[in-house]
Amino acid sequence: MEKLKAVVPSGLKGILSESNPEDIPSTCSSLLEFFQPLPLFQKVVRELTDPETALCAKNVATALDFKQKGNEYFSSGDYAKALAFYSQALRFAPMEVDKLDEMLATTIYVNRASSLHKMGLLIEALRDCNRAVVLSPCYAKAWYRRGTANASLQNFEDAISDMTVAMNMEVSLGGKNQIKDKLKIILDQRKRTMRESSSTNLHNDKNLGSCSNTVSTDETCQIKLQCVSTPSKGRGMASLSDIAQASLVHSEEPYAVILLKHCRDNYCHFCLSELPADMVPCTSCSISLYCSQHCQAKAGGKPSGSNSNNYSIPKSVPPDLERYIAKTLAIDSGYALVDANADHFFEHGHECGGAHWPAVLPCEIVLAGRALVKSIVDKGHSKGGSETIESLELLNNYAQMTLERKLETHIYSIILAYCLQQSYGLEFSLTGASISQLVILICQIKVNSMAIVQMKSVDAYGPLEQSRSQPSTKGALTSNIEQIRVGQAIYPAGSLFNHSCQPNVHAYFISRTLFIRTTEFVPAGYPLELSYGPQVGQQEFKVRQQLLEDRYSFKCQCGGCSEMNLSDLVINAFRCAKPNCLGTVLDSCMAKHTQQKVSWLQVIPNFGSFERHLPIDKLKREDISKVAQLLLEQTNRTFQVDPGYCLNCGSYNDLESSHATAKKAEIYIYRLHNAINSMEVATNTLTDALESLYILRSTLHAYNKDMAEAEDNLAAAYCSIGELHPAMDHSKASIKLSLGDSTVMDSINQLDEIFSLYYGSHSARIFPYLESLKREASKLY
Numbered sequence: 001m002e003k004l005k006a007v008v009p010s011g012l013k014g015i016l017s018e019s020n021p022e023d024i025p026s027t028c029s030s031l032l033e034f035f036q037p038l039p040l041f042q043k044v045v046r047e048l049t050d051p052e053t054a055l056c057a058k059n060v061a062t063a064l065d066f067k068q069k070g071n072e073y074f075s076s077g078d079y080a081k082a083l084a085f086y087s088q089a090l091r092f093a094p095m096e097v098d099k100l101d102e103m104l105a106t107t108i109y110v111n112r113a114s115s116l117h118k119m120g121l122l123i124e125a126l127r128d129c130n131r132a133v134v135l136s137p138c139y140a141k142a143w144y145r146r147g148t149a150n151a152s153l154q155n156f157e158d159a160i161s162d163m164t165v166a167m168n169m170e171v172s173l174g175g176k177n178q179i180k181d182k183l184k185i186i187l188d189q190r191k192r193t194m195r196e197s198s199s200t201n202l203h204n205d206k207n208l209g210s211c212s213n214t215v216s217t218d219e220t221c222q223i224k225l226q227c228v229s230t231p232s233k234g235r236g237m238a239s240l241s242d243i244a245q246a247s248l249v250h251s252e253e254p255y256a257v258i259l260l261k262h263c264r265d266n267y268c269h270f271c272l273s274e275l276p277a278d279m280v281p282c283t284s285c286s287i288s289l290y291c292s293q294h295c296q297a298k299a300g301g302k303p304s305g306s307n308s309n310n311y312s313i314p315k316s317v318p319p320d321l322e323r324y325i326a327k328t329l330a331i332d333s334g335y336a337l338v339d340a341n342a343d344h345f346f347e348h349g350h351e352c353g354g355a356h357w358p359a360v361l362p363c364e365i366v367l368a369g370r371a372l373v374k375s376i377v378d379k380g381h382s383k384g385g386s387e388t389i390e391s392l393e394l395l396n397n398y399a400q401m402t403l404e405r406k407l408e409t410h411i412y413s414i415i416l417a418y419c420l421q422q423s424y425g426l427e428f429s430l431t432g433a434s435i436s437q438l439v440i441l442i443c444q445i446k447v448n449s450m451a452i453v454q455m456k457s458v459d460a461y462g463p464l465e466q467s468r469s470q471p472s473t474k475g476a477l478t479s480n481i482e483q484i485r486v487g488q489a490i491y492p493a494g495s496l497f498n499h500s501c502q503p504n505v506h507a508y509f510i511s512r513t514l515f516i517r518t519t520e521f522v523p524a525g526y527p528l529e530l531s532y533g534p535q536v537g538q539q540e541f542k543v544r545q546q547l548l549e550d551r552y553s554f555k556c557q558c559g560g561c562s563e564m565n566l567s568d569l570v571i572n573a574f575r576c577a578k579p580n581c582l583g584t585v586l587d588s589c590m591a592k593h594t595q596q597k598v599s600w601l602q603v604i605p606n607f608g609s610f611e612r613h614l615p616i617d618k619l620k621r622e623d624i625s626k627v628a629q630l631l632l633e634q635t636n637r638t639f640q641v642d643p644g645y646c647l648n649c650g651s652y653n654d655l656e657s658s659h660a661t662a663k664k665a666e667i668y669i670y671r672l673h674n675a676i677n678s679m680e681v682a683t684n685t686l687t688d689a690l691e692s693l694y695i696l697r698s699t700l701h702a703y704n705k706d707m708a709e710a711e712d713n714l715a716a717a718y719c720s721i722g723e724l725h726p727a728m729d730h731s732k733a734s735i736k737l738s739l740g741d742s743t744v745m746d747s748i749n750q751l752d753e754i755f756s757l758y759y760g761s762h763s764a765r766i767f768p769y770l771e772s773l774k775r776e777a778s779k780l781y
């Protein structure tokens, strides 16, 4: 890219720099004319698209190599490593070429099933056996392995049938004897178990091939929204009626979506959920991995092996067993679960011939390709789909882009057009007009696409009683949830919600579905605004403004940025050093921003919106309340906030020395943070951090965000060494919770309320730990 950028003549760069959206067809045309005869450009495009140099294709030699390593680890008893190598081998093993290749994939599935079985992952082992028999229905070893997995799962009837099939398929005498011996063991096991209890085929359910991450549809969205025009933010979403707190106001499937590169090996490339141990690869390329055949098929993988029903069963197989085989193959194929007649778009189809452009180009560029192909497929023709792209009717930020970004976007669009033409074979004409559609699409993605985040639960420290129905908590005593950014997607309706640093709706994702829920009561006609990232209370005003400008090219005009709020005032504030004064002291930077905000106040807001976010009467710091009031009452613009002077008692503070003291103390907090991450919290690290916390308490304002972070780290550190009382005290200090005499149950209920507010009926799914906490707490009463 850098080399291509460097060769563009300065005259062309000048035109690009001055260009507006209506000029894009002609700028694309000029750049295309310049690049087409250029050997450097031809080389770049050839390397990305030539099937001969495709690096992401299936490759038998690589698959065999990984399989061999897997076998070695299996023999040495390192089943986890063996599993990892078999999974890699599957990525490269061809699945639909000829009999030999099919057998390679089958044997890897069988070997991986053995590793999974050894690791106690029985359902996963059974699923791999299913994949093996689907690929090669006459392979005795696959049925044998399936029989052992079913036997361990106590699915004895199936286990016996599997062994009987294996016996019929096996040709060698030695093999037949081995199966006979195993069958005898299973029959004995069944007899014993039947005596103990009446066993049922617990795990032979029809969804073995499907994705467990499908979104429950028990909560439907009843609220009617309207798209309104706002004076300062363009179009936006508003409600037609009053909306209660925690109501689901919107849910939507993505128009186009992509998994981010750093998540490629751990998350499903279709549903974006974490991959299970028995992940399945794309049937045609070596990049994509899926959590199930269902996702594999939905993304556009092609069915392989016996899905085409062209297998031949030996004549010796009796009819009832033949029916069993047919039933097993039908149930265990994920493809059977994808409705062939449904209006479904195979989003990965055009990328998976083995060419490596989807792996090399940036995600947002590949996403633009997906959106373009979808628009063409949706239209049902292949003439470039230009109208459909425009019909997305999304804002773009072309006019605000720098020359650098404009140039990059043009070059990527031209390269993408070549890649799409090569691998999709569409009649996408390589003209300035058609390529300009891609430029616009990429700019629309920049402004409107949403980052998909998934919640990851990290459960730790000590056993809570395990519950069969809640295995996801793994019996942990504490639990953290982390947000992981896994993908980027276009939701055409979802992108009509404007941003606010004090949002009244919350967006979250389950799998790839977007959900938006109110976090407070919203009166009819009032705008519904979510946070694009920055929020009051998490970052100060200036940082928020900069983030939004950099990422989305707009200057935020939300309530949080144009009205006064307590958080912005104290988030970086110091504490007055005068004895007995807890007053607020602002440094010159904060004082300047505060002053700036005061000067912006056009209409003084009433106290209602102010109180909604921080109940002033509950704050002990008198001066903050006074300052807030004072600021809100200012109608003239002469109000002065002087750096270094206490807003409560007016005395002067030497902030240079406070800064230095705080900085030094924070080093020890940072060390503790690293120790927590590496799970090695030594006593002296903890003691040093505790001393630093006391120093910070006497230097920083109680509501300074660094105070909360320090308390948080101390809480995590105490938790990690099992000292739960101080851990709780620091947690409370971190979030300024005053629980008084509340019981454990009260605290859990409070947590439950907070989660329900943000996730409604999905809260148990997002944070399953809460359910086990409730169960444990109920035992105490």
Ligand SMILES: C[S@@+](CC[C@H](N)C(=O)[O-])C[C@H]1O[C@@H](n2cnc3c(N)ncnc32)[C@H](O)[C@@H]1O
Binding pocket: 232, 233, 234, 235, 236, 394, 395, 447, 448, 495, 496, 497, 498, 499, 500, 552, 553, 554, 555, 556, 557, 558
């Ligand atoms: C995802 S779009 C939202 C819908 C958009 N208003 C429209 O008319 O299509 C994001 C764009 O909306 C505008 N916007 C959203 N929130 C804003 C805010 N708080 N202040 C100013 N502009 C905002 C900006 O132009 C931003 O680039």
